[in-house]
Amino acid sequence: MRIDCKRIVKYGLAALLLALGTAAVAATATGPAPDFALKSDSGSNLRLSELRGEVVLINFWASWCGPCRQEMPVLSELHEQYRDMGFTVLGVNVEENSTDARKLLKSMPVSFPVLFDNDSTVSRQYDVVAMPSTVLVDRDGNVRYLHRGYNPGEEADYVEKVRSLIRE
Amino acid sequence: MAATRYSLTTLVLLSGMAGSQAGVLPEDRADAMYHSYDGGGVEISGPSLLVLKKVGQDVALNANYYVDSISSASIDVVTTASPYSEERTELSGGVDYLHGNSTLSLSYTSSDESDYEANTASMGVSMDMFGNMTTLSMGYSRGWDTVGVNGVAAFSEDTDRQNYRLGVSQVITKDLVLEVNYEGITDEGLLNNPYRQVRYVDAGDPRGYNYTDEQYPRTRTSSALAMRARHYLPWRAAVSGEYRFFTDTWGIDAHTFQLGYTHTFTGGWILDASLRHYRQGAADFYSDLLPFQDSQNFFGRDKELSTFTSNSLGVKLSYDFLKQGWQGIERGTLSLAWDSIWFDYDDFRDLRVVLPASQVGSEPLYSFNANVVQLYLSLYF
Amino acid sequence: MLRHTLPVMLCALLLSACSSVEPWVKPYERAHLADEIMQFERDPVSGAYITHVYQAREAARGAEGGHGGGCGCN
Numbered sequence: 001m002r003i004d005c006k007r008i009v010k011y012g013l014a015a016l017l018l019a020l021g022t023a024a025v026a027a028t029a030t031g032p033a034p035d036f037a038l039k040s041d042s043g044s045n046l047r048l049s050e051l052r053g054e055v056v057l058i059n060f061w062a063s064w065c066g067p068c069r070q071e072m073p074v075l076s077e078l079h080e081q082y083r084d085m086g087f088t089v090l091g092v093n094v095e096e097n098s099t100d101a102r103k104l105l106k107s108m109p110v111s112f113p114v115l116f117d118n119d120s121t122v123s124r125q126y127d128v129v130a131m132p133s134t135v136l137v138d139r140d141g142n143v144r145y146l147h148r149g150y151n152p153g154e155e156a157d158y159v160e161k162v163r164s165l166i167r168e
Numbered sequence: 169m170a171a172t173r174y175s176l177t178t179l180v181l182l183s184g185m186a187g188s189q190a191g192v193l194p195e196d197r198a199d200a201m202y203h204s205y206d207g208g209g210v211e212i213s214g215p216s217l218l219v220l221k222k223v224g225q226d227v228a229l230n231a232n233y234y235v236d237s238i239s240s241a242s243i244d245v246v247t248t249a250s251p252y253s254e255e256r257t258e259l260s261g262g263v264d265y266l267h268g269n270s271t272l273s274l275s276y277t278s279s280d281e282s283d284y285e286a287n288t289a290s291m292g293v294s295m296d297m298f299g300n301m302t303t304l305s306m307g308y309s310r311g312w313d314t315v316g317v318n319g320v321a322a323f324s325e326d327t328d329r330q331n332y333r334l335g336v337s338q339v340i341t342k343d344l345v346l347e348v349n350y351e352g353i354t355d356e357g358l359l360n361n362p363y364r365q366v367r368y369v370d371a372g373d374p375r376g377y378n379y380t381d382e383q384y385p386r387t388r389t390s391s392a393l394a395m396r397a398r399h400y401l402p403w404r405a406a407v408s409g410e411y412r413f414f415t416d417t418w419g420i421d422a423h424t425f426q427l428g429y430t431h432t433f434t435g436g437w438i439l440d441a442s443l444r445h446y447r448q449g450a451a452d453f454y455s456d457l458l459p460f461q462d463s464q465n466f467f468g469r470d471k472e473l474s475t476f477t478s479n480s481l482g483v484k485l486s487y488d489f490l491k492q493g494w495q496g497i498e499r500g501t502l503s504l505a506w507d508s509i510w511f512d513y514d515d516f517r518d519l520r521v522v523l524p525a526s527q528v529g530s531e532p533l534y535s536f537n538a539n540v541v542q543l544y545l546s547l548y549f
Numbered sequence: 550m551l552r553h554t555l556p557v558m559l560c561a562l563l564l565s566a567c568s569s570v571e572p573w574v575k576p577y578e579r580a581h582l583a584d585e586i587m588q589f590e591r592d593p594v595s596g597a598y599i600t601h602v603y604q605a606r607e608a609a610r611g612a613e614g615g616h617g618g619g620c621g622c623n
Contacts, residue, residue: 123577201598342579342581503595
């Protein structure tokens with residue numbers, strides 16, 4: 001019995017490499033950022049429109065997502081650094097059950113407010129298709145930038161975009 | 169004695185690790201295992217050590233050290249030779265490179281024992297696609313073996329191996345994953361155990377039979393296709409099922425069925441239970457007793473190529489003893505696994521039972537039970 | 550050579566068309582899939598060893614490995 005799997009694998013690999021367009025890691029999304037109100041880790045509710053006038057970085061994360069956990073301290077630093085210039089980071093935890101998220105925040109506290117999207121309403125509003133997902137909203141409440149996923153070093157991209165939005 | 173044909177342990181090891189999440193490198197870890205096999209007169213035990221460490225953002229290195237200390241008084245050994253002891257050492261090293269949604273893996277393995285040397289080079293690619301719902305994997309391995317015979321310095325034969333792997337993993341629902349894997353393997357060279365012998369009816373011998381060396385084809389091509397699924401259960405448990413079909417150019421067809429259940433208990437305990445049923449048909453040239461010498465072009469009496477079934481029951485218990493972490497260690501688990509395997513042969517006979525020459529070929533069919541124990545420590549960094 | 554080029558191009562087309570399929574399990578629904586108990590083999594050292602135990606005693610070999618599922622991050 002001859003196997004053609006040799007050929008299948010060889011040409012399959014070639015086909016895939018051809019088809020592999022770069023998955024959009026960074027995309028420019030436009031339009032007004034959908035408004036939402038969620039319970040925050042401080043206990044009170046937080047509404048996105050209350051932050052109109054500030055540049056907002058919304059980060060969708062989950063406790064079970066490795067790259068999300070890697071990204072959090074980086075975002076925490078970013079929040080502290082540009083806070084006084086009218087910038088804030090908003091963490092949105094997408095888990096149905098917040099227990100694991102709260103446990104993580106206890107062991108790894110962050111400087112920015114964390115909201116709990118237990119019903120996934122906001123995740124759907126923002127069409128979250130990758131974990132983590134980062135959305136940058138300008139002072140007028142418009143979505144200006146969307147970043148999918150996270151690899152260490154990509155925060156340089158955030159810094160650049162945040163600084164340009166702050167200067168507007 | 170090469171008690172068993174060298175099998176590509178590391179291949180499984182590395183293909184399992186590299187592709188677990190194509191777009192994310194695996195967690196840093198170190199595992200130290202003690203393994204023990206006892207069955208059919210054979211005792212094999214030893215360590216298996218693994219280290220997996222990220223270097224920088226995109227690269228992970230892995231290394232494995234494995235030893236089999238063999239003490240063999242198997243049925244083949246006691247009927248045709250004498251019990252022996254041996255040691256096989258296997259070393260392997262590999263690298264995973266992450267780029268976007270893909271992981272490229274390379275590895276090299278070297279296995280050494282007094283009469284068998286095996287070297288394998290392997291590469292694999294794993295890609296996440298369609299919103300990370302689908303993972304496609306492909307792999308290729310090349311092996312170069314040298315077969316020797318203890319005490320016969322001049323004996324040296326080569327065997328070359330090639331493996332082609334293709335796999336797709338698909339997320340079906342938020343609780344269900346399905347995987348299909350294909351692997352084609354070709355072997356070329358000396359494919360039989362040089363010590364093993366085949367028997368044929370011989371009226372001139374008091375036993376009623378005599379022995380001669382095995383004669384195997386010098387090539388073998390096989391295909392295996394497996395499908396498995398794993399489903400999450402609401403009480404933090406999981407159930408899985410697997411079926412694999414195997415066929416090769418030696419006329420062997422085999423079916424493997426596996427069922428597994430994983431249960432978690434509060435306090436960091438995980439219990440895994442499994443059932444496995446395996447059945448195979450004999451190779452075309454397999455024969456427990458040839459009617460006369462040279463009655464076929466190829467002949468072999470390796471029970472591994474006979475018609476048989478194996479049924480296994482397995483249990484594993486793991487305990488997370490370092491939930492809060494310690495120094496640089498994030499998590500640590502201690503695991504104990506026990507598998508019991510029953511082999512029942514349909515056309516391989518137990519020659520320890522000596523019958524009068526007239527009843528040659530009516531010896532009872534052979535069967536045995538083996539117990540496999542694994543004790544290991546896993547540290548995650 | 551042309552014999553193989555056509556299927557390869559078709560594969561490429563098909564795959565690029567498929568990339569517009571929306572994932573029906575959203576990333577925020579992947580908590581269970583990311584759980585370590587949903588991996589077919591949590592401990593590669595153990596999996597490799599047991600596979601070796603069987604491969605050394607049975608004629609069948611291959612197609613034991615596995616990948617995928619998981620958190621789908623990045």
